Amino acid sequence: xxxxxxxxxxxxxxxxxxxxxxxxxxxxxxxxxxxxxxxxxxxxxxxxxxxxxxxxxxxxxxxxxxxxxxxxxxxxxxxxxxxxxxxxxxxxxxxxxxxxxxxxxxxxxxxxxxxxxxxxxxxxxxxxxxxxxxxxxxxxxxxxxxxxxxxxxxxxxxxxxxxxxxxxxxxxxxxxxxxxxxxxxxxxxxxxxxxxxxxxxxxxxxxxxxxxxxxxxxxxxxxxxxxxxxxxxxx
Amino acid sequence: xxxxxxxxxxxxxxxxxxxxxxxxxxxxxxxxxxxxxxxxxxxxxxxxxxxxxxxxxxxxxxxxxxxxxxxxxxxxxxxxxxxxxxxxxxxxxxxxxxxxxxxxxxxxxxxxxxxxxxxxxxxxxxxxxxxxxxxxxxxxxxxxxxxxxxxxxxxxxxxxxxxxxxxxxxxxxxxxxxxxxxxxxxxxxxxxxxxxxxxxxxxxxxxxxxxxxxxxxxxxxxxxxxxxxxxxxxxxxxxxxxxxxxxxxxxxxxxxxxxxxxxxxxxxxxxxxxxxxxxxxxxxxxxxxxxxxxxxxxxxxxxxxxxxxxxxxxxxxxxxxxxxxxxxxxxxxxxxxxxxxxxxxxxxxxxxxxxxxxxxxxxxxxxxxxxxxxxxxxxxxxxxxxxxxxxxxxxxxxxxxxxxxxxxxxxxxxxxxxxxxxxxxxxxxxxxxxxxxxxxxxxxxxxxxxxxxxxxxxxxxxxxxxxxxxxxxxxxxxxxxxxxxxxxxxxxxxxxxxxxxxxxxxxxxxxxxxxxxxxxxxxxxxxxxxxxxxxxxxxxxxxxxxxxxxxx
Numbered sequence: 001x002x003x004x005x006x007x008x009x010x011x012x013x014x015x016x017x018x019x020x021x022x023x024x025x026x027x028x029x030x031x032x033x034x035x036x037x038x039x040x041x042x043x044x045x046x047x048x049x050x051x052x053x054x055x056x057x058x059x060x061x062x063x064x065x066x067x068x069x070x071x072x073x074x075x076x077x078x079x080x081x082x083x084x085x086x087x088x089x090x091x092x093x094x095x096x097x098x099x100x101x102x103x104x105x106x107x108x109x110x111x112x113x114x115x116x117x118x119x120x121x122x123x124x125x126x127x128x129x130x131x132x133x134x135x136x137x138x139x140x141x142x143x144x145x146x147x148x149x150x151x152x153x154x155x156x157x158x159x160x161x162x163x164x165x166x167x168x169x170x171x172x173x174x175x176x177x178x179x180x181x182x183x184x185x186x187x188x189x190x191x192x193x194x195x196x197x198x199x200x201x202x203x204x205x206x207x208x209x210x211x212x213x214x215x216x217x218x219x220x221x222x223x224x225x226x227x228x229x230x231x232x233x234x235x
Numbered sequence: 236x237x238x239x240x241x242x243x244x245x246x247x248x249x250x251x252x253x254x255x256x257x258x259x260x261x262x263x264x265x266x267x268x269x270x271x272x273x274x275x276x277x278x279x280x281x282x283x284x285x286x287x288x289x290x291x292x293x294x295x296x297x298x299x300x301x302x303x304x305x306x307x308x309x310x311x312x313x314x315x316x317x318x319x320x321x322x323x324x325x326x327x328x329x330x331x332x333x334x335x336x337x338x339x340x341x342x343x344x345x346x347x348x349x350x351x352x353x354x355x356x357x358x359x360x361x362x363x364x365x366x367x368x369x370x371x372x373x374x375x376x377x378x379x380x381x382x383x384x385x386x387x388x389x390x391x392x393x394x395x396x397x398x399x400x401x402x403x404x405x406x407x408x409x410x411x412x413x414x415x416x417x418x419x420x421x422x423x424x425x426x427x428x429x430x431x432x433x434x435x436x437x438x439x440x441x442x443x444x445x446x447x448x449x450x451x452x453x454x455x456x457x458x459x460x461x462x463x464x465x466x467x468x469x470x471x472x473x474x475x476x477x478x479x480x481x482x483x484x485x486x487x488x489x490x491x492x493x494x495x496x497x498x499x500x501x502x503x504x505x506x507x508x509x510x511x512x513x514x515x516x517x518x519x520x521x522x523x524x525x526x527x528x529x530x531x532x533x534x535x536x537x538x539x540x541x542x543x544x545x546x547x548x549x550x551x552x553x554x555x556x557x558x559x560x561x562x563x564x565x566x567x568x569x570x571x572x573x574x575x576x577x578x579x580x581x582x583x584x585x586x587x588x589x590x591x592x593x594x595x596x597x598x599x600x601x602x603x604x605x606x607x608x609x610x611x612x613x614x615x616x617x618x619x620x621x622x623x624x625x626x627x628x629x630x631x632x633x634x635x636x637x638x639x640x641x642x643x644x645x646x647x648x649x650x651x652x653x654x655x656x657x658x659x660x661x662x663x664x665x666x667x668x669x670x671x672x673x674x675x676x677x678x679x680x681x682x683x684x685x686x687x688x689x690x691x692x693x694x695x696x697x698x699x700x701x702x703x704x705x706x707x708x709x710x711x712x713x714x715x716x717x718x719x720x721x722x723x724x725x726x727x728x729x730x731x732x733x734x735x736x737x738x739x740x741x742x743x744x745x746x747x748x749x750x751x752x753x754x755x756x757x758x759x760x761x762x763x764x765x766x767x768x769x770x771x772x773x774x775x776x777x778x779x780x781x782x783x784x785x786x787x
Contacts, residue, residue: 045542046696047541047697048697048739049698050698050739053737069544085733086733086736086737089733089737093699093702094702096706097702097705171537174520175692175693176693176702178694
């Protein structure tokens with residue numbers, strides 16, 4: 001089956017992309033940046049953070065660019081007052097949801113949430129912030145899960161399931177109480193399925209999963225494949 | 236069993252029922268059982284024996300009559316005499332006077348005739364009239380003749396044409412044209428195809444689907460059979476709340492009976508048509524009413540919605556084409572096939588045909604389960620069917636569409652009920668909950684209550700619904716505890732609009748409705764709360780008052 005080409009307009013720029021491409025990919029490949037937190041190339045679409053919402057000419061609804069496929073003749077608007085307002089709102093809600101304090105976060109200056117807040121000009125949070133303390137799991141040899149910094153984007157869940165193929169991470173509870181868990185809510189040290197591949201730490205956009213005592217730049221370093229292989233082969 | 240045999244069973248059953256002079260229908264639905272309906276049933280069985288009339292008097296256990304406020308309800312035919320609040324002690328008197336002497340006991344009869352007058356029963360056609368545990372009762376009412384008609388004389392395209400012509404729209408709340416949905420699934424070439432019937436009601440005060448399943452399970456099964464024939468599906472699932480034990484039991488029995496009569500299985504009515512049916516139990520989450528969340532749950536995963544497209548019609552259960560319909564929609568199907576799409580399209584309004592079941596609750600005289608033609612006004616529902624306000628208190632608002640519906644003021648009481656006019660005023664058809672609110676309720680407190688519900692039920696996937704609703708809830712707490720600011724009104728408006736537009740699924744998209752409609756129609760109450768620290772209904776500032784009292 002041949003894949004056709006779809007022509008559409010993004011912010012008044014005519015682009016042509018292969019059929020089945022998402023609006024986000026189409027925009028990115030043509031140098032148009034749409035903000036997102038939950039989306040990551042190579043993982044399945046999630047559509048949870050709602051930052052990549054765009055307008056499509058002729059529809060009163062908003063669409064999440066990361067999961068909406070392009071259509072022939074579509075006219076996509078990625079920047080408008082309303083969209084900017086809504087993106088700021090999303091950042092405000094995320095910031096108000098858990099204890100996000102940049103100064104004491106490992107991800108400071110390397111955090112996608114922090115960067116987006118800066119880019120979008122979020123200078124204050126309209127709503128009261130939540131200060132409830134959630135459990136931190138530091139039982140693993142070197143991986144740490146700090147639920148207080150988690151934005152529930154589920155990148156870690158998806159990379160663990162779809163790329164590493166072990167599905168160690170999952171969610172428990174629902175709504176505001178949703179939390180990332182290891183296996184069936186075990187301590188990480190007792191996990192029988194975790195291969196310690198660090199992929200979760202690598203893809204975490206904030207400082208919720210990180211490698212203890214290692215600079216974040218190093219965590220994101222690609223040269224850990226050998227280590228992963230050795231962990232996988234352990235009996 | 237062949238189609239002819241079905242006819243024979245129906246005739247035989249009708250003869251069998253005619254042999255009885257009287258039929259005593261005791262409502263044994265989830266609404267009446269807690270009030271002792273099963274004891275009443277037993278008392279009737281004993282009483283007819285005692286008076287020696289068991290040969291001329293059939294005592295039947297049936298589903299809901301609709302008048303839930305006066306249960307246990309008993310209907311004695313012929314004559315449609317409805318007895319209210321029957322207790323085992325009263326049974327002897329009823330049997331003696333009504334059956335033996337032929338004198339209905341007037342002071343025990345239900346006198347809310349208005350309750351039924353403006354109703355039109357298509358979906359609930361058999362509710363309260365047949366014994367849901369006997370398939371023969373359903374067949375005697377013409378049951379399974381519609382699927383018989385389809386298999387014998389109609390092509391799948393013909394069935395879809397008839398359904399399209401009826402103008403039926405999905406009763407799950409969104410109102411998508413049913414015929415269109417069917418043809419989308421029928422057109423896909425991938426097999427196998429599936430059908431999922433949604434029987435997951437999570438809203439407080441909503442019980443129409445449960446009642447339907449308890450009263451007439453075969454109507455749902457027959458609707459699914461016809462849908463399966465039309466779209467080419469061989470397997471179906473009824474997704475039902477695990478906390479509906481009676482409905483589950485009734486459906487399980489009905490499915491077993493239908494299988495036993497080859498109405499389900501490999502060779503339906505010996506025509507070679509194949510359709511099998513299974514129940515799937517939901518653990519109880521409001522979000523599981525969302526079609527993509529149901530799919531996840533039926534597959535055995537966490538009930539979380541996913542973005543559409545792909546739509547279930549193309550990629551549903553296990554990636555296969557799937558038709559998802561509410562059970563109320565499905566129960567309409569046999570009626571449409573029997574009477575024709577055109578006949579059905581004349582019920583209700585031009586754009587919105589048919590009827591809708593509502594769970595009518597709140598501060599009115601006749602709460603219960605009602606089925607009304609589309610286009611009936613809210614005033615007729617509240618005053619004519621509902622019998623007006625309890626204790627003659629002033630009407631304040633009516634919440635249409637369950638916890639994510641809209642609170643409408645008195646000025647909108649003449650609004651006709653249909654999908655489009657409700658959406659225009661900020662309410663939704665939803666799962667069919669109507670809550671009538673009198674002046675003893677505070678609208679700010681009411682909006683807070685429903686927001687709390689949606690906060691609890693949010694699945695946690697998307698930011699607006701998960702985090703946004705929590706912030707709305709907190710703002711409400713401030714306002715109702717005396718620490719609200721005038722800016723809060725604008726903030727609520729803004730956040731509500733954002734959650735409505737940006738949320739991933741229907742839960743989030745409708746959750747701010749009570750907030751937005753109360754802001755729209757009852758804004759002065761918000762201002763009063765914030766500026767004057769005054770609550771007209773006396774519901775709010777309880778802590779504040781307590782502190783003052785303690786201080787004195």
